[in-house]
Amino acid sequence: MHLNYHFLKYLSPALHDTFVGRTLVACFSQSKDELVVETEGQEGSLFIRAHLLPPQIYLSFPTQYHRAKRNSIDLFHELIGDVIVSCSVFSFERAFYFGLESGKKLVFKLHGNRSNVLLYQKDEQSPSLLFRREIREDKELDSESLARSLELSQERFVELDGNASQFLPTLGAIPRAWLKARGYPEAPLDAKWTLMLEVLDLLDAPLFSLVENQDGVQLSLLPVESPIKTFSDPIQASNELFFQALVKGKFEKEKNSLLKSYQDQLRKTDSYIQKSSAKLEELRTAAAPSQLADVIMANLHEFENGKSETELLDFYTGNTVKVTLKHNQKPQQLAESLYRKSKNRQIELDQIDKTIASKFSLKAELERKIESIQSIADFRGLKSYQKTNKEDKAITKEVSGLPFKVFEFEGFTIWVGKSAKDNDEMLRGFVHKVDLWLHARQVPGSHVVIRMKGMSTLPNTVLERAAGLAAFYSKLKTDSLAPVIYTHAKFVRKVKGSAPGSVMVNREKVILVPPIGPDEETAARKS
Structure with missing residues (x-):
């Protein structure tokens, strides 16, 4: 709900109290989807950080931000030196703006994949600058058109037959799920109205809770069981959501991706060791082809007069073995082929032995790496590990x-x-x-x-x-x-x-x- 009007209507007054009177001293970007605005005031620096990479749309307001010396570009030059005089939310809309002393407006439009930051000159209807210039429809967006009015009377509710999405389109996924869990879709109209009033009351007196579900970490204005954290300050809630969902979430994702890659390699290595060891044992216990060659060479007389098939006594095992020559093949040629195959088998045995030994070394190394990754607790440790293990860059x-x-x-x-x-x-x-x-x-x-x-x-x-x-x-x-x-x-x-x-x-x-x-x-x- 952090992109929802019902949260922004609390966030905007808090930003007004925090940022009014502060001077804009820098506006820059270190990635194409993140804009950072630095402000100065009596208490020092305070930043506005807008991360607009879909679907990860988050805002934070840190007191420190370490700008990189490289790969950083200055933007919105016209803002520098201006002073913030207000912060307001657009009525029933997922957008808010900072009013500036010069009459300019810096608008934050939080429309999911179409989120953007727009700069409006004084008394101008269309923006003069866009952060995400690829969103073409924003080039002609009239900021006044963002504000909407909604009639939330019971008469309007009855007229819409209790259709929650039409009555209050700003509800968002979490309140709609709350209504559905209480039987809203099947309830009679008067019960629907009671539920609607109840959810509106909760939205008007919220605690800002962070909760983790299948969609990751989310912010809720409704009571939740076992929240990660709960806040009364919307700025603190926004900052913590930014950290939990984006910073910590990205770290966990990158760490788990690396860990899974090592675990997959370890599983394949174990499988290879198991299969190769079985094959090695099979080859070692099977009779060597040279034994049959010895039997053939000891019984060459059995192939006289062009005889191509005969049964011979295998003096190694005591069993009878049937030997068949190919067309125009001499028994000496078959024996030579078997001796060569026996020699190659020994080479194969030696090679499998060496490869298994190499795989055991690889297994030990992978187990060591998995243990190292599991002990990493933050991005700094992860980056340090990746720096010293550059050869594994591909698996990340x-x-x-x-x-x-x-x-x-x-x-x-x-x-x-x-x-x-x-x-x-x-x-x-x-x-x-x-x-x-x-x-x-x-x-x-x-x-x-x-x-x-x-x-x-x-x-x-x-x-x-x-x-x-x-x-x-x-x-x-x-x-x-x-x-x-x-x-x-x-x-x-x-x-x-x-x-x-x-x-x-x-x-x-x-x-x-x-x-x-x-x-x-x-x-x-x-x-």
Whole structure:
């Protein structure tokens, strides 16, 4: 209800008492949706802070505000040096204004997504300046048209058949919910009138309570159970709402987003460790292909005269095993293939072992980070943490807002730049020096990065997958085989003044791979 007329009719007199006689000494903005006005008086500085980023429309009136040295712009120059002589609310409207000694009016229009701050010259009907200039209809807005008159008599109520929205359109969501909870929609007309008088009485003698519900922290003028805080001063209520809903709410949202990202990573890491450990155990307990190769080599005579199928005694297990040769395949060739497969299995076992060890290290690091995040109590601590963990910048943003596509393959994260400018942003703001960087050789294409944080070794299968993506997202997309260069990110640098996406690369190696897009991954694994 902080944008509601029924709150503003209390806030405006309080602002009148607080700001009358104060001189406007600065008016500036540090973000496109927030306007700050500084006033000076006998008691020192007092600020008017209007945050107008939909849906977070809030006002606060702090005694201190630390203006940034950069990214700050002065606005409403005509206000500087003027003196506030009044503050009034527009009748039955979500707007109020400060009257100035020069005859100007500074209007705060709190119309949800269309909220704005407008400056009117003396005796002028249209505003001379708008804070949010994109709201075109405000350019011709007559401030006098904002004020409305409503007849709140019983005769008018009966004439409208008790329609609350038409009788009192300024009620707002909380009073309407209060009426609905007491059976207003189904009640007879005389009972509706009694309920309407009751809610009007409550609105005329309010306490300003902050309450938290599914929509976040809100201000209510009606009695509520278990309020966060209750105030008799509307300025204090507005300031506390600003802090609870915007400052603290933003902190909690950012902290929880970071925490959830780490927890999601930890869950995926645990899952990978569990599945890989099961696979490792399965491979270790299964008979090595070399055993069958030994049986074949000990029974070559069984394949004489072009025989392609026979049953042999497996002297390792004591069981009989059926061996079938392919067309024109010799038993020695099959044995050689099995020996090679057995050797590759040992390589696979070693690689899975190393990757699991890397994942355990990553798990320990994630658990440490989660514990650190949970202990952070304010924005200062959160910003300090983010500053010392810049390599995790990506997980604090929504995926749609990242300058790269994200792929997961065999426990590794692969990033693919979305455009030339995005390639630069990814390299500048997200990549760590130990990450592996890939690019299709000597043709335009996306930068590709394999995240190596917490990983001690890189399987060839992951390198080939990332190289396939680098080839796919390049001019070599239609080639059967494409050369892709790769090196550690610390050997990739941007040259000042070079074109977007252009870099200098040192110590690169080359790998030849077929271009494989994201939709072809499953097919590639099966082949």
